[in-house]
Amino acid sequence: MADWKRTPKVIHIKREQGEGNWFYATSPDLRGLLVADATPEGLEKMIPQAIANLYGAREIEISVIPLDDGDEGPHGAWVAVPVELMGNHYMKPDYMKA
Numbered sequence: 001m002a003d004w005k006r007t008p009k010v011i012h013i014k015r016e017q018g019e020g021n022w023f024y025a026t027s028p029d030l031r032g033l034l035v036a037d038a039t040p041e042g043l044e045k046m047i048p049q050a051i052a053n054l055y056g057a058r059e060i061e062i063s064v065i066p067l068d069d070g071d072e073g074p075h076g077a078w079v080a081v082p083v084e085l086m087g088n089h090y091m092k093p094d095y096m097k098a
Contacts (some may be wrong), residue, residue: 006084008082009029010067010079013027013032013077013078015040015043021038023036023037039062047062050065064079065078066078
């Protein structure tokens with residue numbers, strides 16, 4: 001069995017527009033993920049950081065990469081890749097820079 005801490009994981013995102021014109025994102029693949037923003041663009045920017053924060057709470061450093069589904073719209077899924085698997089190819093993404 002593969003060690004889940006060392007395996008890339010696809011995280012599907014479900015987006016909804018709620019009351020008061022707020023936009024929400026959750027995931028059936030990542031318990032605890034709940035992101036909210038007043039705009040769809042703001043929501044999209046917050047998703048990778050929220051995923052990284054949930055993994056970080058488990059002391060797992062990851063890079064969150066959009067899954068290219070061939071669609072120009074919001075990403076339907078992201079891939080959480082443990083940094084240790086990326087070796088010398090790892091570059092800290094913008095959402096993780098201070």
